[in-house]
Amino acid sequence: AQTVTQSQPEMSVQEAETVTLSCTYDTSESNYYLFWYKQPPSRQMILVIRQEAYKQQNATENRFSVNFQKAAKSFSLKISDSQLGDTAMYFCAFMKLDTGNQFYFGTGTSLTVIP
Amino acid sequence: KAGVTQTPRYLIKTRGQQVTLSCSPISGHRSVSWYQQTPGQGLQFLFEYFSETQRNKGNFPGRFSGRQFSNSRSEMNVSTLELGDSALYLCASSLSGQGGLNTEAFFGQGTRLTVV
Numbered sequence: 001a002q003t004v005t006q007s008q009p010e011m012s013v014q015e016a017e018t019v020t021l022s023c024t025y026d027t028s029e030s031n032y033y034l035f036w037y038k039q040p041p042s043r044q045m046i047l048v049i050r051q052e053a054y055k056q057q058n059a060t061e062n063r064f065s066v067n068f069q070k071a072a073k074s075f076s077l078k079i080s081d082s083q084l085g086d087t088a089m090y091f092c093a094f095m096k097l098d099t100g101n102q103f104y105f106g107t108g109t110s111l112t113v114i115p
Numbered sequence: 116k117a118g119v120t121q122t123p124r125y126l127i128k129t130r131g132q133q134v135t136l137s138c139s140p141i142s143g144h145r146s147v148s149w150y151q152q153t154p155g156q157g158l159q160f161l162f163e164y165f166s167e168t169q170r171n172k173g174n175f176p177g178r179f180s181g182r183q184f185s186n187s188r189s190e191m192n193v194s195t196l197e198l199g200d201s202a203l204y205l206c207a208s209s210l211s212g213q214g215g216l217n218t219e220a221f222f223g224q225g226t227r228l229t230v231v
Contacts, residue, residue, distance in 0.1 A: 037222075043203060045222035091158065100171045101146045101209045101220060105158035 002027045004094050006106035013082045014114050020067075021077040021109045023092030031097040034068065034075045039108075040088040048090070051075065053097075082113045117141065119208050121223035128230050133194040136226045140187050140208030147189040148220065149181060152203040161204075164189050196230045203227050 003026045013019035025034070036048040051059045051068050058066050063083075067076045079086055092106040120139040128134050140147050148171075149161040160173040164183035181191040187208075193200055207220040 042224065043205075044224045045205065045207070047219055050219070100163050100165065101148050101207070102160050102163055102171045102173075103148075103150075103158075103207075103220070104160070105150075107157045 002029070002094050002096070002104040004092050004104050004106035006090075006092055006109050008109045009107070010110045010112075012112040012114055013079070015082055015084060017082055018078060018080045019082055019111065021079075021090050021092075021111065023075045023077070023106055025073050025075065025092070025094050025104075027073070027094065027096075029096050033095045033097065034066075035093040035095065035103070036064070036066070036075075036077045037091045037093055037105075038086075038088045039091065040085075045091070049077065079111075084113050084115060087111060087113045119206060119221050119223035121204075121206055121226050123226060124224065125227045126229070128196050128228065130196055130198060130230055132196050133192060134196060134228060135190050135192045136204055136206075136228070138189045138191075138206035138208075138223060140189070140206075141221055144208035144210050144221075145187055146209040146211065147183060147187065148207045148209070149189070149191050150205045150207070151175075152205060152225070153201075158205070161191065193228075198230050201228060201230045 005024045032053045034051045037045045049061045049064050063080045065078045089108045091108045094104040122137045146165045148163040152158045163171040167183045178194045183189045203225045205225045207222045209220045
C-alpha cells in the first residue's frame, strides 16, 4: 500500500519570503510520480509541480521547486517569493506508474501568506 | 478549452435517499477519476473509469457506484445515503489511460453533498 504523509497541518509565511512544505511517502514501487496540488478556496485542485521518480533532477516551475530524495522517500515543495495568491491548501500526491490514474493524497498543509 | 464540469455544485439530500453526480471531462480525455474529500479522511479515491470500463476501485462500500458513457462523461451514484457521506466529491479527467503518460489530471470544482 502507498501512504503519503504531510506533517505540517498549517504554515504561514510573509509575502516575498520563502517557505518549504514537507512530504514523505512510503511505497515498494520503484517507478512512480509525485505531485504537489494546490486547492484554493474555490476548491478546484490545481497542479503545481510534478516529479518523475526516475529523474534525479529536481523539478522546477517558476517560483516552485521540489527537493526529491528518493532514498529517503521525501518530496518537499519550496515556494520562493511567496505571493498572496499562494494562500491555499497544498496536497502532496503519489501515483504508481502504468496502473491507471489513481492518486494517493496526503492530508494537506494549509498555507497562509501574510501581507 | 472548457475545463472539467461537475454538476450540481451543491446538493442537500436526506438519509436513505440516493444521489447521482455528474462529471464532464475535458474534450478528448478518456479517463475520469472520482475522489471524496472530507475534513476527517482527506481525499480518498473512489474509482476510475477509462473508455467506459472501471479500471480501479477504492475501498468504499457497494453503495458507491459509477459509470462512464461513450462520450467519456461519468456519473457516480450513492444509494441509501448516510450522514457520513456528506463531503466534497471531486472528479478528475486525464488524457490517457496509463498512469505516467500524460498524467496531468484536471479537476473539477466539485459537488458539495450534504446529507441531513
